[in-house]
Amino acid sequence: MVDLKGQYQKIKHEVDDAIQGVIDSTSFINGPKVQEFAKNLENYLDVKHVIPCANGTDALQVALMALGLKPGDEVIVPCFTYVATAEVIALLGLTPVLVDVDPDTFQIDIHQFKSAITADTKAVVPVHLFGQCSDMDAIMEIADEQGLFVIEDTAQAIGAKITMKDGVQRSAGCIGHFGTTSFFPSKNLGCYGDGGAILTNDSELAAKAKMICNHGQKKKYYHSVIGVNSRLDTLQAAILDVKLKHLDSYSDARRKVAARYDEAFKNDPRFITPKRVENSTHVFHQYTLKLNGVDRDAVKAYLAENGVPSMVYYPVPLNEQEAFKTVGNFPVTVDLCKQVLSLPICTELSEENQNTVIQTILKFIK
Numbered sequence: 001m002v003d004l005k006g007q008y009q010k011i012k013h014e015v016d017d018a019i020q021g022v023i024d025s026t027s028f029i030n031g032p033k034v035q036e037f038a039k040n041l042e043n044y045l046d047v048k049h050v051i052p053c054a055n056g057t058d059a060l061q062v063a064l065m066a067l068g069l070k071p072g073d074e075v076i077v078p079c080f081t082y083v084a085t086a087e088v089i090a091l092l093g094l095t096p097v098l099v100d101v102d103p104d105t106f107q108i109d110i111h112q113f114k115s116a117i118t119a120d121t122k123a124v125v126p127v128h129l130f131g132q133c134s135d136m137d138a139i140m141e142i143a144d145e146q147g148l149f150v151i152e153d154t155a156q157a158i159g160a161k162i163t164m165k166d167g168v169q170r171s172a173g174c175i176g177h178f179g180t181t182s183f184f185p186s187k188n189l190g191c192y193g194d195g196g197a198i199l200t201n202d203s204e205l206a207a208k209a210k211m212i213c214n215h216g217q218k219k220k221y222y223h224s225v226i227g228v229n230s231r232l233d234t235l236q237a238a239i240l241d242v243k244l245k246h247l248d249s250y251s252d253a254r255r256k257v258a259a260r261y262d263e264a265f266k267n268d269p270r271f272i273t274p275k276r277v278e279n280s281t282h283v284f285h286q287y288t289l290k291l292n293g294v295d296r297d298a299v300k301a302y303l304a305e306n307g308v309p310s311m312v313y314y315p316v317p318l319n320e321q322e323a324f325k326t327v328g329n330f331p332v333t334v335d336l337c338k339q340v341l342s343l344p345i346c347t348e349l350s351e352e353n354q355n356t357v358i359q360t361i362l363k364f365i366k
């Protein structure tokens with residue numbers, strides 16, 4: 001699905017130098033590279049505060065903790081997402097309230113979001129799924145009206161840009177009260193282990209999140225709140241600082257791959273190519289087809305037999321997961337879980353390899 005080795009080969013010298021630099025400094029925890037990378041990411045995203053942490057799941061957890069939500073508070077979250085988004089809500093004793101998604105964009109359904117709001121609703125976590133932004137104009141407007149916090153799960157959309165209705169272009173993750181992201185190796189900006197970050201333009205919330213990441217202390221050995229231990233280690237920060245310089249070219253490479261898939265499948269009604277929305281760029285963390293009248297699992301098995309990887313993100317709606325069993329109707333998510341198929345997409349996918357993927361699929365359906 002991804003070619004991390006090929007990507008590394010192209011920037012090997014830069015990465016190796018950065019790693020060696022950290023080893024020479026022996027500043028493995030909270031070394032200067034951590035803050036340097038945070039500053040560079042702030043500039044890249046045009047956001048006031050980047051708080052690095054250990055992974056994207058922690059980023060969500062710390063953001064929720066920093067908002068001071070109380071057990072029983074409801075947090076609205078799309079039903080079609082990676083488990084982490086809802087997991088941290090439940091872990092903190094908050095109540096995840098699942099809502100369905102839009103069948104074309106895969107993003108949280110705005111009407112469902114609106115009708116799920118109760119007196120106990122305190123926050124919403126839109127997920128910029130697969131690399132394109134949720135409808136942030138509508139989400140912010142509803143959240144403002146209802147006094148809700150907005151945490152954007154940007155684990156799949158770092159570098160995506162959205163043009164808001166006032167005409168201003170903003171980075172995904174930098175519009176709500178918090179944004180969170182992951183630097184898991186296969187994410188669009190991936191390190192060589194685990195990593196994550198919390199994003200915010202609110203200096204007070206930033207100070208809280210920073211404190212929570214560091215055992216709830218502002219001053220060493222003085223603990224004001226219950227926190228966690230969540231850090232981005234210096235080696236990962238040094239690697240990320242190198243890769244950040246290439247992020248725009250990585251996004252371009254992904255968009256080129258996506259355009260070739262679009263071209264290959266556009267005239268066949270059995271394949272529904274990913275819809276683009278007008279006001280958001282797409283960074284294609286995943287290129288996800290919807291199969292229409294074709295047995296998705298049979299296609300996937302045939303691809304595997306022929307050595308072509310593909311993935312189903314996600315096979316089970318969150319409400320049907322044993323951990324989350326929730327009553328409710330999520331017909332769009334249920335259908336999507338049966339229809340979606342994500343194809344290989346990465347920064348180093350050659351046209352030749354991509355053609356093999358395309359030809360194998362076309363051969364199966366002939």
Ligand SMILES: *Cc1c(COP(=O)(O)O)cnc(C)c1O
Nearest residue numbers: 055056057082084085155182184
């Ligand atoms: C990857 C991912 C996460 C979690 O990130 P980790 O770094 O693996 O903890 C959260 N939300 C979404 C949508 C993701 O894709």
